[in-house]
Amino acid sequence: MKPLVIFYSLVFYILIQFGWWAYLLIDLNSEVYLQKIEALNREKNPSGELRMEDHELIHKMHERWWMVAGEGAVFLGLLMIGIVITRKAIFKEVELARQQKNFILSVTHEFKSPLAAIKLNLQTLQKHQFEKEKQHAILRQAIHEADRINVLVENALMVARIEGHSYELAKEEICLGDFISDLLKTRVFFSTGQKVEMQAEADVYITGDPLALTSVVLNLIENAEKYSSEDSVITIKVNSHSGHAILEIIDQGAGIPDAEKERVFDKFYRVGNEDTRKSKGTGLGLFIVKHIVEMHRGSVTIRDNSPKGSIFVVSFPLAGNLEA
Ligand code: ADP
Numbered sequence: 475m476k477p478l479v480i481f482y483s484l485v486f487y488i489l490i491q492f493g494w495w496a497y498l499l500i501d502l503n504s505e506v507y508l509q510k511i512e513a514l515n516r517e518k519n520p521s522g523e524l525r526m527e528d529h530e531l532i533h534k535m536h537e538r539w540w541m542v543a544g545e546g547a548v549f550l551g552l553l554m555i556g557i558v559i560t561r562k563a564i565f566k567e568v569e570l571a572r573q574q575k576n577f578i579l580s581v582t583h584e585f586k587s588p589l590a591a592i593k594l595n596l597q598t599l600q601k602h603q604f605e606k607e608k609q610h611a612i613l614r615q616a617i618h619e620a621d622r623i624n625v626l627v628e629n630a631l632m633v634a635r636i637e638g639h640s641y642e643l644a645k646e647e648i649c650l651g652d653f654i655s656d657l658l659k660t661r662v663f664f665s666t667g668q669k670v671e672m673q674a675e676a677d678v679y680i681t682g683d684p685l686a687l688t689s690v691v692l693n694l695i696e697n698a699e700k701y702s703s704e705d706s707v708i709t710i711k712v713n714s715h716s717g718h719a720i721l722e723i724i725d726q727g728a729g730i731p732d733a734e735k736e737r738v739f740d741k742f743y744r745v746g747n748e749d750t751r752k753s754k755g756t757g758l759g760l761f762i763v764k765h766i767v768e769m770h771r772g773s774v775t776i777r778d779n780s781p782k783g784s785i786f787v788v789s790f791p792l793a794g795n796l797e798a
Pocket of ligand 1: 746
């Protein structure tokens with residue numbers, strides 16, 4: 475808050491100083507004109523009555539007042555605009571610093587908790603002889619946790635690349651439905667109770683970068699999983715519509731209030747208060763999703779699912795339709 479105190483003190487000082495100079499200028503102006511009138515009168519008009527020249531001088535003096543007031547108003551207006559812009563910039567910086575602090579706290583937690591879980595799972599396997607099925611469940615849980623760390627590291631790298639403008643998109647033709655089905659097979663995302671349903675139209679091709687698109691799909695599915703209850707269904711739809719491939723990730727989770735639907739794409743932004751939030755995260759996922767989708771000349775929006783949950787709608791130009 476120190477920069478804000480300095481900023482407000484400076485604004486206060488500038489305003490006081492400005493008022494003082496304006497007063498001095500007008501006062502000096504009046505003094506000069508009144509002395510001029512007095513001098514004229516002493517020379518030419520000992521009777522003391524005001525003459526034509528005096529009226530002109532008084533008129534000129536008033537004109538000068540108005541000039542000072544007008545220029546003062548313009549200066550004050552510009553000063554106010556400057557103050558508002560600077561204040562906004564300071565608030566943005568303060569907010570970013572706060573979010574970065576939260577980010578470091580969440581990243582540390584994000585690393586610690588899956589690592590602890592993996593260690594616990596391995597120790598459990600080491601100590602006990604379980605049946606195949608139980609062993610499989612424990613391993614599945616450990617792989618899921620390892621995937622979480624992987625997504626976290628990949629997200630951090632992706633943000634660095636996006637911000638460094640150093641990401642050269644590969645241009646490969648990708649069948650969106652097959653691409654997502656393959657991803658679902660290779661990764662263990664889902665805690666046991668959650669189900670994923672895939673409804674993909676065949677042969678919906680887009681041109682894109684497999685690595686970047688993996689990041690988009692993983693982040694959206696991970697969120698759908700993270701912000702929904704244990705027994706919910708996550709539906710993934712792929713369709714084509716007027717020259718675009720439409721990917722929908724539909725969950726039955728907490729949903730996102732209308733007022734937050736734009737902001738969730740901001741870097742580090744997380745809905746609600748850091749202390750009250752149950753699910754952990756870094757606020758980087760959707761920032762990456764939006765950037766990568768836009769780098770593919772696509773768009774991403776959020777709709778409400780009925781009766782509850784969110785639908786993330788991602789639209790890409792179909793392959794061969796990049797100008798669409
Ligand atoms: P993270 O999940 O790491 O917090 P994201 O950028 O992926 O960061 O998401 C930003 C915020 O948007 C989340 O903190 C969460 O509040 C909200 N959000 C994202 N996806 C969903 C979803 N499927 N359902 C409800 N809220 C969501």
